[in-house]
Amino acid sequence: MSETVAAPITARPAGARKTLLLKTIGALALGVVVFLLPLYLSSQYLLVLMWVFTGAVGAMGLTMLIGQAGQLSLAHSFFVLVGGVSYAVYASPGDKDTIGFGLPTLLALVLAVVTTGLVGALFAPISGRLRGIYLGVASLSLVFLGFWLANQLPSIAGSASSGRYAPSLKLPGFDFGEQNPSLYVLNVEIGSAERSFWLFAALTALAYVAGRGALSGRVGRGWRAVRDNEAMATVMGVSVVRQKATAFAVSSAYAGLAGVMVVWWYSGLMKPDEAVDFGTYGTTVAISYLAMCVIGGLGSLGGSILGAAIVFGLPQLLPLLNGSTSAGSLSGTAFTPVVITNLIFGALIVLIIMFEPRGFAGLGQRIVRLVRR
Amino acid sequence: MTATPAAASPPAATRNVKPLQIEDISVRFGGILALDSVSFTVAPGTIHALIGPNGAGKSTCFNAITRIYPLASGRILLGDNDLASVPGHRIASLGVGRAFQNLALVDSATVIDNVMLGRYSLTKGGFLSYAVRAPWTMKSERRHADRAAEICDFLGVGQHLHRPAGMLSYGDQKRVDIARALAVEPTILLLDEPAAGMNASETAEMSELIRDIRDELGISILLVEHDMGLVMGIADRVTVLDFGRRLADDVPAAVQKDPEVIRAYLGSDDDERQETP
Ligand SMILES: Nc1ncnc2c1ncn2[C@@H]1O[C@H](COP(=O)(O)OP(=O)(O)OP(=O)(O)O)[C@@H](O)[C@H]1O
Ligand SMILES: [Mg+2]
Numbered sequence: 288m289s290e291t292v293a294a295p296i297t298a299r300p301a302g303a304r305k306t307l308l309l310k311t312i313g314a315l316a317l318g319v320v321v322f323l324l325p326l327y328l329s330s331q332y333l334l335v336l337m338w339v340f341t342g343a344v345g346a347m348g349l350t351m352l353i354g355q356a357g358q359l360s361l362a363h364s365f366f367v368l369v370g371g372v373s374y375a376v377y378a379s380p381g382d383k384d385t386i387g388f389g390l391p392t393l394l395a396l397v398l399a400v401v402t403t404g405l406v407g408a409l410f411a412p413i414s415g416r417l418r419g420i421y422l423g424v425a426s427l428s429l430v431f432l433g434f435w436l437a438n439q440l441p442s443i444a445g446s447a448s449s450g451r452y453a454p455s456l457k458l459p460g461f462d463f464g465e466q467n468p469s470l471y472v473l474n475v476e477i478g479s480a481e482r483s484f485w486l487f488a489a490l491t492a493l494a495y496v497a498g499r500g501a502l503s504g505r506v507g508r509g510w511r512a513v514r515d516n517e518a519m520a521t522v523m524g525v526s527v528v529r530q531k532a533t534a535f536a537v538s539s540a541y542a543g544l545a546g547v548m549v550v551w552w553y554s555g556l557m558k559p560d561e562a563v564d565f566g567t568y569g570t571t572v573a574i575s576y577l578a579m580c581v582i583g584g585l586g587s588l589g590g591s592i593l594g595a596a597i598v599f600g601l602p603q604l605l606p607l608l609n610g611s612t613s614a615g616s617l618s619g620t621a622f623t624p625v626v627i628t629n630l631i632f633g634a635l636i637v638l639i640i641m642f643e644p645r646g647f648a649g650l651g652q653r654i655v656r657l658v659r660r
Numbered sequence: 661m662t663a664t665p666a667a668a669s670p671p672a673a674t675r676n677v678k679p680l681q682i683e684d685i686s687v688r689f690g691g692i693l694a695l696d697s698v699s700f701t702v703a704p705g706t707i708h709a710l711i712g713p714n715g716a717g718k719s720t721c722f723n724a725i726t727r728i729y730p731l732a733s734g735r736i737l738l739g740d741n742d743l744a745s746v747p748g749h750r751i752a753s754l755g756v757g758r759a760f761q762n763l764a765l766v767d768s769a770t771v772i773d774n775v776m777l778g779r780y781s782l783t784k785g786g787f788l789s790y791a792v793r794a795p796w797t798m799k800s801e802r803r804h805a806d807r808a809a810e811i812c813d814f815l816g817v818g819q820h821l822h823r824p825a826g827m828l829s830y831g832d833q834k835r836v837d838i839a840r841a842l843a844v845e846p847t848i849l850l851l852d853e854p855a856a857g858m859n860a861s862e863t864a865e866m867s868e869l870i871r872d873i874r875d876e877l878g879i880s881i882l883l884v885e886h887d888m889g890l891v892m893g894i895a896d897r898v899t900v901l902d903f904g905r906r907l908a909d910d911v912p913a914a915v916q917k918d919p920e921v922i923r924a925y926l927g928s929d930d931d932e933r934q935e936t937p
Contacts, residue, residue: 497791504790504801508777511766519764522726523840524752524781537787 348541354586370546407539778843
């Protein structure tokens with residue numbers, strides 16, 4: 288290939304440097320805000336935000352699978368379960384009731400994510416053959432399988448009544464579960480709540496940045512081609528079977544990371560559900576993840592953070608805003624926070640599908656275009 | 661074309677352009693034979709037109725070459741390579757680029773993103789290397805993006821690089837589709853009705869462009885087109901299909917005089933044609 292070194296990089300117009308600068312400044316500002324948040328918010332609110340981060344990481348994986356690679360999955364909560372269980376098995380030392388390897392927690396985290404990705408890849412022979420709603424229904428069966436397996440294997444997944452415990456992340460010199468902190472920032476003691484918040488925020492940022500990189504590059508192009516026209520994708524050199532499997536594996540790996548975060552969020556408790564339609568890893572959660580993706584705009588990583596804020600954040604936030612004193616008055620009626628948020632996001636989904644199929648991401652683009660005009 | 665084709669083309673000599681031999685191929689859909697023992701050869705560096713009435717099997721022939729439809733019999737050779745012996749997604753890396761009859765762009769993606777898809781088999785890197793933005797991956801990405809942008813300039817869509825492809829005019833989308841096919845750095849380019857839906861001046865530009873592609877890049881072009889003026893003006897050789905069979909295969913002047921070809925074209929509106937398979 289002939290290459291002229293001095294040639295201007297036509298693919299990157301002159302404005303790119305400026306937008307890059309703006310983006311860097313924006314990211315830094317966001318970073319500072321997130322860093323300072325735990326100093327001003329009480330741990331209750333931190334927990335809400337951490338739950339949002341957890342949902343966001345999972346939803347990013349699902350939105351890539353559905354919105355970019357064009358494959359529907361209702362199995363996301365299953366992969367969240369796989370991630371949580373894997374981490375518990377790898378990280379905890381194990382005892383007479385449970386199997387555990389007691390690996391360093393960072394290694395266990397990485398292994399848990401990889402394991403979940405591989406389990407997702409195992410589903411490839413099925414995901415490669417089915418399309419649309421058929422794939423959705425087939426994948427939903429994984430949630431039932433996961434529920435059954437977890438209840439059959441308490442030595443691995445923990446018993447459904449009491450669960451099992453996995454340690455928090457310990458990096459050399461920094462324990463995210465620190466009970467007796469000696470670290471102070473602006474006179475605020477940085478305990479496990481503050482540390483975990485930072486960890487969750489960092490993992491979310493990492494998941495976002497990684498996803499952006501892949502989606503804007505060769506991988507994302509291959510996925511979009513497969514999504515829009517498989518024959519065209521093949522002619523352009525994309526192995527459709529392989530890219531579908533990759534998308535499923537990546538999506539599952541994200542769910543796996545979310546699964547580890549779920550375990551940390553419950554202070555290390557890994558406990559399988561006692562019913563398949565209700566709990567942390569059941570069908571309701573699978574649908575919730577789908578809702579986050581739809582609300583955020585299918586395929587949009589940033590949108591899935593917003594989707595998570597609505598679907599995972601609101602039900603936790605409403606009771607807090609309502610105040611502890613009047614909590615009783617609400618729970619007496621049919622309108623519990625969960626019901627209210629279900630109504631809100633149900634209505635949102637209907638509105639979005641009717642008026643703005645690209646979700647909040649599409650809405651954002653419209654606003655940007657209006658402002659630029 | 662005001663672009664700089666000289667910069668856009670690696671020296672023709674670096675591309676080892678080989679003949680494309682279609683040997684006795686048949687394609688069957690249930691009961692119907694969409695292609696019935698068709699043979700022809702696209703000589704290196706020529707524009708070879710494939711014409712015929714609607715439903716003659718032209719697109720089917722493209723789909724057979726690009727392995728979208730399986731062959732019932734016959735062989736397709738590009739040089740020494742039997743195209744049937746490699747998986748479908750390897751065809752591009754053997755040097756086959758294809759633009760589609762019905763636009764097959766990713767509408768939501770930008771023009772440059774669409775054209776970069778053509779570089780897929782020329783590049784490496786999976787999820788992880790892009791996720792961590794490995795320096796060598798990013799370097800190759802930039803290099804290939806430059807080349808893709810060059811190709812877009814060559815096709816006259818260089819000013820739209822960062823617009824969603826779906827927002828371009830029909831004619832420009834056709835050009836993006838061709839740019840993507842060229843981004844494969846093919847030795848043979850398959851063009852399925854590049855001038856469909858274009859007015860006279862756009863068609864003239866397109867014919868100029870196709871000639872430029874052959875002359876600047878030195879590659880072969882297999883062209884399906886209904887516009888006879890365009891075909892007869894630029895084709896070095898013409899193969900005529902009708903009902904999946906080869907009616908004629910000759911230089912344009914001879915094909916135009918062929919009585920069977922004239923009958924097939926003049927008779928294409930007759931009612932009886934619709935009935936016989
Ligand atoms: N996937 C398919 N399944 C069944 N029949 C098909 C398929 N693709 C093409 N055919 C049939 O094969 C025949 C040839 O179709 P083809 O698309 O190759 O025609 P064409 O020469 O490209 O026509 P046009 O000029 O209209 O594009 C037609 O009878 C068509 O109905
Ligand atoms: Mg056709």
